[in-house]
Amino acid sequence: MRLKFIKPLMPTLVEKPPEGEEWIHEVKFDGYRSQIIKDEGGVRIFTRRGLDWTARYRNLAKVAGDLNVENAILDGEIIVLNEAGISDFRPLRNAITSRQHDLYFIAFDLLHLNGHDLRDMALEERRDILADLIPPDIRIQFSQPLPGDAASIFHLVEQAGLEGMVSKRNDSIYRSGPSTNWLKAKCHTVAEYDLLGVEREPGKPAFALMADRKTGQYVGSAFINSSRAIRERLWKRVQEHAGPAPEGLTRPATQWVKPGIIGRVKHLRGEEDLRHASFQDFREEE
Structure with missing residues (x-):
């Protein structure tokens, strides 16, 4: 099966994160939104706009090739960590050209797996499958949910010097383009x-x-x-x-x-x- 790039779902910018148990909250990473596709043709990595940057992310492509799946589409962010362990956009371009081993792919959604389109499944179900898919201690990592209420999480995110947080409805399906099912609050x-x-x-x-x-x-x-x-x-x-x-x-x-x-x-x-x-x-x- 040969899979095609899927235009990403884009979160809506808000001043404050939403409250309520129907939302999950994640760190907003400071990097390049990207999509990993693995199928019978190998691994390809695309930018947010659908450009094939596999050659620029050759180390991550190799790691993705070792995932125990026949075919899959992972939605996530390619980042570099600074000395404090926080994603930092400034050294990212240099890492792409000369420090491939510094790159990480933070996966936060799974759109396709082993011949099945998962976009009509609830977000929490897609993320449960994704979490089980990624082995520990590799350069592809799962974006863990942040525990606690939204206001407290946002305060801690701001204090830690992070870019912000993304809140997503637990039961939301995945549709390309702007969406209010995903909300980003930036510090x-x-x-x-x-x-x-x-x-x-x-x-x-x-x-x-x-x-x-x-x-x-x-x-x-x-x-x-x-x-x-x-x-x-x-x-x-x-x-x-x-x-x-x-x-x-x-x-x-x-x-x-x-x-x-x-x-x-x-x-x-x-x-x-x-x-x-x-x-x-x-x-x-x-």
Whole structure:
């Protein structure tokens, strides 16, 4: 049997995880959503968008080939762990090209097994089968459910420095595309960025345009919801440090600034660019 890639089910982003016994909760891993297919043609590993990246994940493909199944489709995340044992997106690309032995596949769903399409089964039944399928101590691991109530789990996830958590209805079936049967709640973090300018339009919220401190690349905007005193002090500094627009950036109603103002921004973890970001405070470079 030759199996085909299945477009993944995509969770809906929410501010807080749902409460209730009908939900299971898992860690949201910071990596590449991927799909492992094993069939009579061997093992293939696909990206979230259906690109065949088997050659890039050759070590994981070899491990998947040893699974005791005739054919299967596993849904999961390819990750790298940092020194604290937490998935870390930053070294992932380097690991793919030069450190294959650092890669893990965290399996959280099973869509097909030995000639049977499992997508109409309840999630908890699919996961029970998946858990029994994966042997211990290999680079393919089962995403264990987190015990406790949702609020307590989310607090612990945030304290541990994890990206967030995913909550899934126990009885949900698997359908490709966006779904409210899976909900992801992401934690926030605070970091410093270089201020490029402030966008202000009459009757609209003001936004700070930020750049990565190492690369100087624009990473997004942050809503300025600081105290009135901070906002007034910021605008005074912006006017005093007015400068030309960075090359390649054109934004209306923006007062650009010279380098030297560093902003503290609260934003969602695990994103390459700023998302759900708010400008907290600023300082001038020493």
